[in-house]
Amino acid sequence: MPLMNDVKWVDTLSFRLGVLGALVADRYAADLTAHDLKPKHVGLLSALDVAPGASQLEIAKLMRVAPSLVVTLADHLESTGAVERLRDPADRRRQLLYLTDRGRELLAWCTDRALVLDAELTAGLTPDQAAALGAAFDRLAAAHGLPVRGRTRRDPT
Amino acid sequence: MPLMNDVKWVDTLSFRLGVLGALVADRYAADLTAHDLKPKHVGLLSALDVAPGASQLEIAKLMRVAPSLVVTLADHLESTGAVERLRDPADRRRQLLYLTDRGRELLAWCTDRALVLDAELTAGLTPDQAAALGAAFDRLAAAHGLPVRGRTRRDPT
DNA sequence: TATGAATCGTTCAGGGTTAGAACGGTTCTG
DNA sequence: CAGAACCGTTCTAACCCTGAACGATTCATA
Numbered sequence: 001m002p003l004m005n006d007v008k009w010v011d012t013l014s015f016r017l018g019v020l021g022a023l024v025a026d027r028y029a030a031d032l033t034a035h036d037l038k039p040k041h042v043g044l045l046s047a048l049d050v051a052p053g054a055s056q057l058e059i060a061k062l063m064r065v066a067p068s069l070v071v072t073l074a075d076h077l078e079s080t081g082a083v084e085r086l087r088d089p090a091d092r093r094r095q096l097l098y099l100t101d102r103g104r105e106l107l108a109w110c111t112d113r114a115l116v117l118d119a120e121l122t123a124g125l126t127p128d129q130a131a132a133l134g135a136a137f138d139r140l141a142a143a144h145g146l147p148v149r150g151r152t153r154r155d156p157t
Numbered sequence: 158m159p160l161m162n163d164v165k166w167v168d169t170l171s172f173r174l175g176v177l178g179a180l181v182a183d184r185y186a187a188d189l190t191a192h193d194l195k196p197k198h199v200g201l202l203s204a205l206d207v208a209p210g211a212s213q214l215e216i217a218k219l220m221r222v223a224p225s226l227v228v229t230l231a232d233h234l235e236s237t238g239a240v241e242r243l244r245d246p247a248d249r250r251r252q253l254l255y256l257t258d259r260g261r262e263l264l265a266w267c268t269d270r271a272l273v274l275d276a277e278l279t280a281g282l283t284p285d286q287a288a289a290l291g292a293a294f295d296r297l298a299a300a301h302g303l304p305v306r307g308r309t310r311r312d313p314t
Numbered sequence: 315t316a317t318g319a320a321t322c323g324t325t326c327a328g329g330g331t332t333a334g335a336a337c338g339g340t341t342c343t344g
Numbered sequence: 345c346a347g348a349a350c351c352g353t354t355c356t357a358a359c360c361c362t363g364a365a366c367g368a369t370t371c372a373t374a
Contacts, residue, residue: 012271013287014181014278016294021178024171038331039175057351066333071353093340093351114169121171124300125293130170132286133293137173139281195360214322223362228324250322250369 024117031113035106036080040065044073045107048083048099055094082106181274188270192263193237197222201230202264205240205256212251239263 029039040063047062048054056074060067074097077083082103088094099107122130186196197220204219205211213231217224231254234240239260245251256264279287 012268012275013291013294014185014271014274016291016298017174017278018178018182018185020294020297021175021182025175025178028171028175040331055351067352068334068354069332072332091341091351095352111169114171117171118169121174121297124296129289129293129296132289134170134173136282136286136290136293137170137177139286140177140278141173142281197360212322224323225325225363226361229361248322248370252323 024121028114028117031117032110035109037106037110040069040073041077042107042110044070044077044097045082045099045103045110048097048103049107052098053086053096055088055096057094059097077103181278185271185274188274189267192266194263194267197226197230198234199264199267201227201234201254202239202256202260202267205254205260206264209255210243210253212245212253214251216254234260 025039032038032042043063044059047059051058051062054062056070057067059074060070063070074083074085074095078085080102081100084098084100086096086098088096122133125133182196189195189199200220201216204216208215208219211219213227214224216231217227220227231240231242231252235242237259238257241255241257243253243255245253279290282290
């Protein structure tokens with residue numbers, strides 16, 4: 001439970017953002033253990049939902065992690081039947097990843113848990129305050145090149 | 158650079174909060190390398206600013222980390238002359254930690270960097286939007302027992 | 315006052331997570 | 345056809361942190 005600390009702390013948005021981000025990340029990670037998943041697994045499932053049939057290297061770039069980590073993540077998800085690996089017939093070096101029905105179920109569950117967490121998180125906020133927060137996040141994400149919503153198309157097939 | 162990923166991602170506040178939190182944490186950590194510091198070091202400096210002369214165990218509880226980690230952090234900060242260790246004369250088991258002048262300088266620098274980061278972060282927001290964001294963070298932190306502002310007094314001397 | 319329990323700081327070993335090097339198999343280039 | 349480039353995999357190593365074990369000190373209590 002790396003929550004940084006709970007001292008007065010430097011009185012900045014950045015710190016509070018970091019602390020709160022770590023808080024929700026921890027809580028979500030705790031939820032995920034129920035299905036033997038870690039946040040990165042959800043990242044992979046989510047990436048495949050957006051880009052079905054992506055190769056492992058594409059996923060690695062999308063997730064900004066090392067390709068070798070994608071191997072581990074995909075291994076686990078494949079072993080539990082959440083994703084399928086198919087050799088690209090056109091380029092037999094590439095492993096194309098697809099969500100199975102089980103994988104889609106799992107992703108739906110993960111999304112649901114995130115929504116529950118959202119509800120908890122914003123319990124102390126009025127609906128319009130929560131909406132304003134969401135809008136601010138959108139602007140922040142957009143301003144920093146994080147395509148939180150919408151696709152990042154960089155690989156025209 | 159663990160930024161989770163940059164896919165569409167599940168469309169929740171929680172995720173955007175986690176992603177943005179990781180983003181600012183990473184950027185700040187990168188800033189800190191200029192002085193050979195890590196975020197936890199800043200946590201320790203900041204804790205000492207609030208509670209000068211605290212023992213290492215008190216710091217550990219405040220920061221919610223293992224006491225053994227405080228040893229490492231204090232070792233490093235002591236070696237660079239940012240903090241001082243003084244045996245408590247009344248209880249010679251305790252090591253009392255104090256900021257040195259150098260430590261206060263360092264903390265001021267860290268705070269300054271955080272403010273710069275804040276400015277970058279909120280560059281895309283109008284001042285009242287930024288203020289609303291800060292207020293929302295306050296409410297969120299308060300609702301989740303994170304004393305982001307104000308002391309946590311639990312050790313009446 | 316004596317003695318065992320508790321406390322503080324320290325060291326050390328280990329777990330968890332991740333990146334990077336190395337390699338086999340495949341495809342591309344010329 | 346030969347060598348370069350590329351993909352996925354394995355393995356090693358680094359990093360960060362916790363928990364166990366231990367010496368030194370203090371407390372409790374008989």
